[in-house]
Amino acid sequence: MSLTNASPADAAQAAKSASHILQTLPASARNDALTLIHDGLAAAKDDILAANARDLDLARQAAADGRLSQSLVSRLDLGKKGKWEDMLKGILDVRDLEDPVGRVTLRTLLDDGLELERVTCPIGVLLIIFEARPEVIANIASLAVKSGNAAILKGGKESTESFVAISRVISQALERSQVPNAAIQLVTTRDVIPELLALDRYIDLVIPRGSNDLVRYIKSNTKIPVLGHADGLCSIYVEASADVTKAVDVIVDAKTSYPAACNALETILIQESALGTIFPKVAGALFGKGVELRCDARSKAALEQALPDIGAIVVDAQDSDYDTEFLALIVAVKVVSGLDEAILHINTHGSHHTDAVVTEDKENAERFMAAVDSAGVYWNASTRFADGMRYGFGTEVGISTNKIHSRGPVGLEGLMIYKYKIRGGGHVTAVYGEGEGRKRFKHERLL
CATH class of the missing domain: 3.40.309.10 (Aldehyde Dehydrogenase; Chain A, domain 2)
Incomplete structure (x- = not known):
């Protein structure tokens, strides 16, 4: 996981390239990376919670001055109500789930020697924009690695020290794995959200985690599909x-x-x-x-x-x-x-x-x-x-109220899409049809 102050376009291009490598890695390599992330975070608990405490001190002062809501302060506290333990458990839960990549969900015999398959595959590059919640970094990193997706994360300034502390540990873990470091990036440059939202050439899905205002802003300012909810009413x-x-x-x-x-x-x-x-x-x-x-x-x-x-x-x-x-x-x-x-x-x-x-x-x-x-x-x-x-999803990237692709708590399955594969033997479409002398498809369901 790299902490980058590169331009948004350079960060997105690097993530896209890394995604092409990540999605071809075997499940064992992705699972090994998650084990390394878990163990690294567990070992660095004191340093990370100390960084989080510094963020909390500033946040409480901002709340007292009326510059930050109490709900954001509550969400920022990584040591509250078992958040730390849940974060670590979520990584292992995701690791131990069935590999979501390459599952065959449909198989059809179109004709002798001509077979169609629909298989699950990663979406590609995710952009996650979030406020306050420092555990989001570990949640997203684990789900992205397991699902074969690259992820670009942009967090709010109120959690800067927590974000950086967690990201450094994840980066060190990925350096010892087969997962490219650029596959998970924390963008540290300020005021780059509008530029990131314009990169529909490289980024495939935006997932906002934060206030209603943040979610509504993102939905109104990008061509990239957005997965999330503005309100929890x-x-x-x-x-x-x-x-x-x-x-x-x-x-x-x-x-x-x-x-x-x-x-x-x-x-x-x-x-x-x-x-x-x-x-x-x-x-x-x-x-x-x-x-x-x-x-x-x-x-x-x-x-x-x-x-x-x-x-x-x-x-x-x-x-x-x-x-x-x-x-x-x-x-x-x-x-x-x-x-x-x-x-x-x-x-x-x-x-x-x-x-x-x-x-x-x-x-x-x-x-x-x-x-x-x-x-x-x-x-x-x-x-x-x-x-x-x-x-039982291990953890989630958010909760979606969308009517397409994924709805409710979004875990691994919500980060997958599918592709169709055909295996043939020199077959061409010109011979098929309804007229005299034309072949007809068999369309036999095999799965």
């Missing part, structure tokens, strides 16, 4: 048939386990017939975790009746609250008549990321999961399960 609908304990556990986990995550709960939809039974229990549990509820008139009235001492932790919801990704201990609450209104609300106000229903009615649950137009739809489970490691 996740909702949970609670039906009157829901088990109270399940509702409390699922909602508390979805909102409070990591409020700054894109898969955290932002809107609770309560069926009106559950207002006096389930909702006060859910609200009480959220209050206990310090969550502010922004309630519509009916849900607020129900709480005032059931919990007279709710105080300032319940405020009147504004229309904009149902379109807001809070990334904090705040949740919007709305009362709905039933399943149809809940689905309509989610499809209208949600971001097509991850949404859930809590109910004991199987038919309604299946209908919810079929009708909600999101990358993840869950029944009686926290939205926080929307994660590559929790899905």
